Amino acid sequence: MGALMNHTVLPPIAADRDLLAELKSVLAGAEEVSISTPDRSAPLPDSVRGLLVDAVTALDRGQAVTVEALRTVLTTQEAAELLGITRPTLVRLLEAGKIPYTSPGRHRRVELADVLEFQRRERERRGQVLEEMAREEAPDPGDAADGFVSTR
CATH class of the missing domain: 1.10.10 (Arc Repressor Mutant, subunit A)
Incomplete structure (x- = not known):
């Protein structure tokens, strides 16, 4: 169906639920969010941020998440x-x-x-x-x- 990639992530084990809660808190906050490596940093666009909030919320509820690229x-x-x-x-x-x-x-x-x-x-x-x-x-x-x- 025009998919360039299709990647499914299963809900994490119980030990990682705290990490999900922290990530969700950061993503859903009002401050600007950026992705950083030791060498550089880039701001996270609102569209990607919204996608990540939805994905993390679903994973936190115990649901699997699939990301699929579609042609426009x-x-x-x-x-x-x-x-x-x-x-x-x-x-x-x-x-x-x-x-x-x-x-x-x-x-x-x-x-x-x-x-x-x-x-x-x-x-x-x-x-x-x-x-x-x-x-x-x-x-x-x-x-x-x-x-x-x-x-x-």
Whole structure:
């Protein structure tokens, strides 16, 4: 799927949990963070810092973390795989204008940022729908005299 590398890190042993907590504290702090060696030092960009905070948080929770490099321009198949849908479904979304795309030749190309933005919007929309469904008034089973609720 366009991966240049794929590296999975398993959660550390219990003895290293204190190191994770310290690293998370440093990364999540307000001060600028830099990486240092005996010879030189470089500031840590905010995007990399955020990635490291997320990774360290997941490891601290006992989860494995995988880092995978993706190209910034995807084929329709790569975009579909990223979204967990079929390529024909993705093409329908593209043609409906839900995700922007370009056609430099015969094939469509999709920007990774646009796919991730669509994914974020869909998660948000689904969350709102679930909240609305949860707020809908449902019959109270205690109202039925015999303990059964009529469904028809």
